[in-house]
Amino acid sequence: MKRRIKVLQLQPDFNVKHHSFADLAEQIVLSLPASDYEVVSAFLKGRPAGDDPVSRAERSVYFDFSDAQLKGARLRALWRLFRFCREERFDVVICNRFKPVNMMLLLNRWLRIPLCIGIAHNLGDYERSYRRRQVSLRADAHWRFVGVSAAVRDELIGYGSGFTPQNTVAITNAIDIDQAESLQLDRDAARQALGLSATARVIGTIGRQVPVKGYRYLVQAFARIADRHADAQLILIGDGREHAGLKDEVARLGLEGRVLLPGMRPYAMQYVRAFDVWIMPSLAEGFPLALLEGMSGRLPVIASDIPSMHELVAGAEGLLVPPTDVDALAEAMDCYLAVSPDELRSKGGRCYNYLKAHHGISEYRAAYRRLIESGLRANTEGER
Structure with missing residues (x-):
C-alpha cells in the first residue's frame, strides 16, 4: 500500500x-x-x-x-x-x-x-x-x-x-462560489431580515469595523450624496473597536435611518443580496475575501485603488477610488445610484462572471x- x-x-x-x-x-x-x-x-x-x-x-x-x-x-x-x-x-x-x-x-x-x-x-x-x-x-x-x-x-x-x-x-x-451562493437569502428575504425597505437603493458591506477598513470616510462620503438620493441607504454589517465612533459620526452628520449599523450578524454572508452595490473603502488589505463574497452575490463593486484590489476590481469592471478620498467615494456612489436597477444588475453580472473565471x-x-x-x-x- x-x-x-x-x-x-x-x-x-x-x-x-x-x-x-x-x-x-x-x-x-x-x-x-x-x-x-x-x-x-x-x-x-x-x-x-x-x-x-x-x-x-x-x-x-x-x-x-x-x-x-x-x-x-x-x-x-x-x-x-x-x-x-x-x-x-x-x-x-x-x-x-x-x-x-x-x-x-x-x-x-x-x-x-x-x-x-x-x-x-x-x-x-x-x-x-x-x-x-x-x-x-x-x-x-x-x-x-x-x-x-x-x-x-x-x-x-x-x-x-x-x-x-x-x-x-x-x-x-x-x-x-457555489457554496457561497447556496447560503445567500434571496433579495426580499435578506431585506426583511435586515429591516430594509424593498424599494430602497442599498449600498453595503460586511467586515470588521476598524480604522484600516476606511468606514469613517465612507460615512462622510454618503453624507455628501444623501440629499440627492432620498431612497438610498448605507448599511455596514459588523463590529469592532470603531463601531461606537461610527455611530457618533452618523449622529453628527444627521444620517440616522440612512446609515445603518446593525452590528455583528451570525452568518452575515446570507444578507449579501439585500444590497444593490458592494463597497470596500479599505486603506490596506492583503487580499480581501469580503470583496469576493460581494461579487458572489452578483453585485457591482466600489473599492479602494490599492495594490491588492486593483486588478480584481478593474477586471470585474468595478469602480476604483483613491483610499481616504471622500470626494471620490461620493462620486462613485453617485454614479451607481444614478443608473437604473437593470443596469446595476448587468454590472453585477459582469462582476460575478469575472469572479467565476478567475477566483473559483x-x-x-x-x-x-x-x-x-x-x-x-x-x-x-x-x-x-
Missing part, C-alpha cells in the same frame, strides 16, 4: 468556520485527498467549544498555549511543538501567519522536515526588521513562501531578506497541491 504524504497545517488561533466557502485553511485541507495525504490541523491557541465546528482534517491537535507561553523565548512552547513534530514525522508543514512560521524556522534546523510552507496573509506582515531577519537567517532549501495576492508576493520578494522569486509565489485567495476554489486547491508536489520533488531530488 502506498504511503500517504503526512501534512501538518499549523495555525496561531482556533478559528474554524461553520461553512468552508471562505475558510481558506480548511480549503487547503479539502485540496488534499485522503487517498494520498494524511492531514493534521494544529492550533497554538484555542479549541472548539459547544457547537463550534472542527477542522475537516483527519485529526486536530490543540496545544492550548497561553499568550504568555507564546511570547519572548517561548521555550516551553517550542519544546512541545518540537517533540510533537519529531514523533509525527511530517513530510510537510504549512504555517499560517508569522508566529507559526517563526517557530518552524527555528525548529526545522533540527527536525529537517522536507517541506515547510509559510503563508503571508497581509501586506506588512514582514515589515518589522526582526521578522525579515529570521527569514534571512533561517529559511533554507526546505522552505517555500506564499503571498495571498501578487501584491503580497511582490512585497515579500522586494525585501531581499530570504524571500526570492524561486521560493516565493502568489496563490491568490478564492472562495467556493478549484484553481486555489490545485495550486496548493502543485506547490506541495513540486516542493517535495525538488527537495527529494536535491538530497540525492
Whole structure:
C-alpha cells in the first residue's frame, strides 16, 4: 500500500468556520485527498467549544498555549511543538501567519522536515526588521513562501531578506462560489431580515469595523450624496473597536435611518443580496475575501485603488477610488445610484462572471497541491 504524504497545517488561533466557502485553511485541507495525504490541523491557541465546528482534517491537535507561553523565548512552547513534530514525522508543514512560521524556522534546523510552507496573509506582515531577519537567517532549501495576492508576493520578494522569486509565489485567495451562493437569502428575504425597505437603493458591506477598513470616510462620503438620493441607504454589517465612533459620526452628520449599523450578524454572508452595490473603502488589505463574497452575490463593486484590489476590481469592471478620498467615494456612489436597477444588475453580472473565471476554489486547491508536489520533488531530488 502506498504511503500517504503526512501534512501538518499549523495555525496561531482556533478559528474554524461553520461553512468552508471562505475558510481558506480548511480549503487547503479539502485540496488534499485522503487517498494520498494524511492531514493534521494544529492550533497554538484555542479549541472548539459547544457547537463550534472542527477542522475537516483527519485529526486536530490543540496545544492550548497561553499568550504568555507564546511570547519572548517561548521555550516551553517550542519544546512541545518540537517533540510533537519529531514523533509525527511530517513530510510537510504549512504555517499560517508569522508566529507559526517563526517557530518552524527555528525548529526545522533540527527536525529537517522536507517541506515547510509559510503563508503571508497581509501586506506588512514582514515589515518589522526582526521578522525579515529570521527569514534571512533561517529559511533554507526546505522552505517555500506564499503571498495571498501578487501584491503580497511582490512585497515579500522586494525585501531581499530570504524571500526570492524561486521560493516565493502568489496563490491568490478564492472562495467556493457555489457554496457561497447556496447560503445567500434571496433579495426580499435578506431585506426583511435586515429591516430594509424593498424599494430602497442599498449600498453595503460586511467586515470588521476598524480604522484600516476606511468606514469613517465612507460615512462622510454618503453624507455628501444623501440629499440627492432620498431612497438610498448605507448599511455596514459588523463590529469592532470603531463601531461606537461610527455611530457618533452618523449622529453628527444627521444620517440616522440612512446609515445603518446593525452590528455583528451570525452568518452575515446570507444578507449579501439585500444590497444593490458592494463597497470596500479599505486603506490596506492583503487580499480581501469580503470583496469576493460581494461579487458572489452578483453585485457591482466600489473599492479602494490599492495594490491588492486593483486588478480584481478593474477586471470585474468595478469602480476604483483613491483610499481616504471622500470626494471620490461620493462620486462613485453617485454614479451607481444614478443608473437604473437593470443596469446595476448587468454590472453585477459582469462582476460575478469575472469572479467565476478567475477566483473559483478549484484553481486555489490545485495550486496548493502543485506547490506541495513540486516542493517535495525538488527537495527529494536535491538530497540525492
